[in-house]
Amino acid sequence: MSDPIRLLLADDHPVVRAGLRAVLATEPDLEVVAEAATAEQAVALAERDRVDVVLMDLQFGAGMHGAEATAAITGRAGSPVVLVLTTYDTDADILAAVEAGASGYLLKDAPPEELAAAVRAAAAGRSALAPAVAHRLIDRMRAPGTALSRRETEVLQLVADGLSNQQISSRLHVSQATVKTHLVHVYGKLGVDSRTAAVAAARARGLIRR
Amino acid sequence: MSDPIRLLLADDHPVVRAGLRAVLATEPDLEVVAEAATAEQAVALAERDRVDVVLMDLQFGAGMHGAEATAAITGRAGSPVVLVLTTYDTDADILAAVEAGASGYLLKDAPPEELAAAVRAAAAGRSALAPAVAHRLIDRMRAPGTALSRRETEVLQLVADGLSNQQISSRLHVSQATVKTHLVHVYGKLGVDSRTAAVAAARARGLIRR
DNA sequence: GTCAGGATCAACCCTTTGGTTGATGGCGGC
DNA sequence: GCCGCCATCAACCAAAGGGTTGATCCTGAC
Numbered sequence: 001m002s003d004p005i006r007l008l009l010a011d012d013h014p015v016v017r018a019g020l021r022a023v024l025a026t027e028p029d030l031e032v033v034a035e036a037a038t039a040e041q042a043v044a045l046a047e048r049d050r051v052d053v054v055l056m057d058l059q060f061g062a063g064m065h066g067a068e069a070t071a072a073i074t075g076r077a078g079s080p081v082v083l084v085l086t087t088y089d090t091d092a093d094i095l096a097a098v099e100a101g102a103s104g105y106l107l108k109d110a111p112p113e114e115l116a117a118a119v120r121a122a123a124a125g126r127s128a129l130a131p132a133v134a135h136r137l138i139d140r141m142r143a144p145g146t147a148l149s150r151r152e153t154e155v156l157q158l159v160a161d162g163l164s165n166q167q168i169s170s171r172l173h174v175s176q177a178t179v180k181t182h183l184v185h186v187y188g189k190l191g192v193d194s195r196t197a198a199v200a201a202a203r204a205r206g207l208i209r210r
Numbered sequence: 211m212s213d214p215i216r217l218l219l220a221d222d223h224p225v226v227r228a229g230l231r232a233v234l235a236t237e238p239d240l241e242v243v244a245e246a247a248t249a250e251q252a253v254a255l256a257e258r259d260r261v262d263v264v265l266m267d268l269q270f271g272a273g274m275h276g277a278e279a280t281a282a283i284t285g286r287a288g289s290p291v292v293l294v295l296t297t298y299d300t301d302a303d304i305l306a307a308v309e310a311g312a313s314g315y316l317l318k319d320a321p322p323e324e325l326a327a328a329v330r331a332a333a334a335g336r337s338a339l340a341p342a343v344a345h346r347l348i349d350r351m352r353a354p355g356t357a358l359s360r361r362e363t364e365v366l367q368l369v370a371d372g373l374s375n376q377q378i379s380s381r382l383h384v385s386q387a388t389v390k391t392h393l394v395h396v397y398g399k400l401g402v403d404s405r406t407a408a409v410a411a412a413r414a415r416g417l418i419r420r
Numbered sequence: 421g422t423c424a425g426g427a428t429c430a431a432c433c434c435t436t437t438g439g440t441t442g443a444t445g446g447c448g449g450c
Numbered sequence: 451g452c453c454g455c456c457a458t459c460a461a462c463c464a465a466a467g468g469g470t471t472g473a474t475c476c477t478g479a480c
Contacts, residue, residue: 161410384427394470
């Protein structure tokens with residue numbers, strides 16, 4: 001029999017780490033060799049401890065974001081694969097994680113068997129997506145006309161942060177006319193007719209950060 | 211030595227339940243006697259299984275909300291005490307839980323010792339608040355002038371849901387002038403000058419539902 | 421009984437936002 | 451090379467939202 005898969009758990013909640021450890025302990029071919037309570041720690045330990053797979057949360061209380069840590073880890077040669085394990089399935093989070101080099105995206109409400117299966121898939125070089133996440137990606141592919149462009153999402157996120165068109169235009173170094181054009185397109189795609197309604201709709205569909 | 215404290219875990223995440231079970235298993239005077247994956251289940255099991263303390267999440271994937279379940283459990287005679295254990299420390303959530311009869315409010319990032327201490331406090335009839343939560347409640351007491359009134363919060367929540375002043379006025383059966391007045395007061399209290407900025411600020415401070 | 425604060429409404433004015441039309445340049449796919 | 455999509459900008463008009471003043475009524479606190 002081959003060596004067990006070496007895991008690093010990165011989550012800021014002690015209870016979640018204990019839960020993952022307990023759940024994965026029942027799998028003889030998986031071994032948790034390290035835990036990190038911050039994203040910075042995760043980057044350091046992933047390099048030091050000869051880890052095969054990192055289970056990475058996205059939201060940490062403070063400091064580096066999980067997606068940044070994922071990019072830092074996967075950017076190195078001979079690096080472990082990163083499985084993102086988070087509570088939310090927003091488009092923005094999923095795309096950020098995939099772009100950062102994550103091999104999979106799991107939701108925390110996943111049953112234990114699914115978790116173990118995803119870890120083995122990732123270790124074997126395959127990718128692992130939770131059904132809900134896969135569904136969202138497929139929707140995005142199938143209806144490209146209604147998907148927001150990168151720039152549109154960026155503008156909408158700033159609207160959600162409470163900025164006026166004026167403030168957005170200077171933040172992005174474009175004219176107010178451009179901001180308005182982007183927003184009109186966003187309204188059309190989301191089927192709304194005001195900035196607040198657009199933010200509400202985008203939140204409901206998981207298009208922007210919460 | 212007296213009988214152990216009998217616990218019910220109510221959380222829709224299997225991993226979190228496993229984590230709580232693992233963390234609490236190290237405490238000899240605490241015993242987990244039941245688990246619920248939905249709020250409805252929690253209400254049923256709390257009645258059936260002679261439970262002393264319920265550890266209750268607020269957000270369940272679907273169905274009843276944790277606050278409703280808390281009210282249903284604490285409303286009965288001889289009922290167990292409910293300790294709310296959640297990820298978010300928003301004013302709205304905290305107040306709803308306290309009004310529903312919760313004996314304490316803990317955050318999921320709490321260290322294990324704090325968790326056990328809070329369970330013992332609740333079982334002994336004392337209340338248990340996470341430091342961050344206590345801080346928020348004290349702030350609220352100390353600065354009543356800046357706290358939003360019930361009606362103002364209601365209007366602001368509808369704004370966050372994407373409604374126009376027009377729609378809000380007919381939803382609440384008041385004039386648009388009234389809605390505008392409430393919003394102007396909200397802007398003053400939050401230190402902002404637009405509806406989107408008010409929503410962003412209120413979200414950041416946990417004044418409205420997420 | 422008074423007083424503060426909340427909830428309600430009106431009238432006014434000004435700024436911001438929304439909606440439209442039209443135009444330019446870049447980039448990737450067929 | 452052309453077409454479609456994206457990003458950029460301008461000018462214009464109509465509508466919604468924001469800011470102010472001032473007023474009434476009610477309720478709870480002192």
